Amino acid sequence: KDIDSQLVGGAALFGIGWGIAGFCPGGAIPALGLGRAETLIFVLAMVAGIAVGRLARTRLARLATT
Known part of the structure; x- marks a missing residue:
C-alpha cells in the first residue's frame, strides 16, 4: 500500500520498456505464437x-546484512 522508491522505479522501468519495445509483458507471451523474431527477442x-533484477536484489540484501 505504500508508495516507495522501489515501486516508483519499477513502474518507471516498466513504462520505459513498454514504450521502447511496444509490448506489454503479459501480451508478449501469447504473441510468441506469431513466430516473429522481435517478440522472441523481447x-x-x-x-x-x-x-x-533478482540477482541484484539478493546481492544488495546480503550487503545490507553484513
Whole structure:
C-alpha cells in the first residue's frame, strides 16, 4: 500500500520498456505464437532482466546484512 522508491522505479522501468519495445509483458507471451523474431527477442530480454533484477536484489540484501 505504500508508495516507495522501489515501486516508483519499477513502474518507471516498466513504462520505459513498454514504450521502447511496444509490448506489454503479459501480451508478449501469447504473441510468441506469431513466430516473429522481435517478440522472441523481447521475451528473452524480459526474462534476462528479471533474472538480473533478482540477482541484484539478493546481492544488495546480503550487503545490507553484513
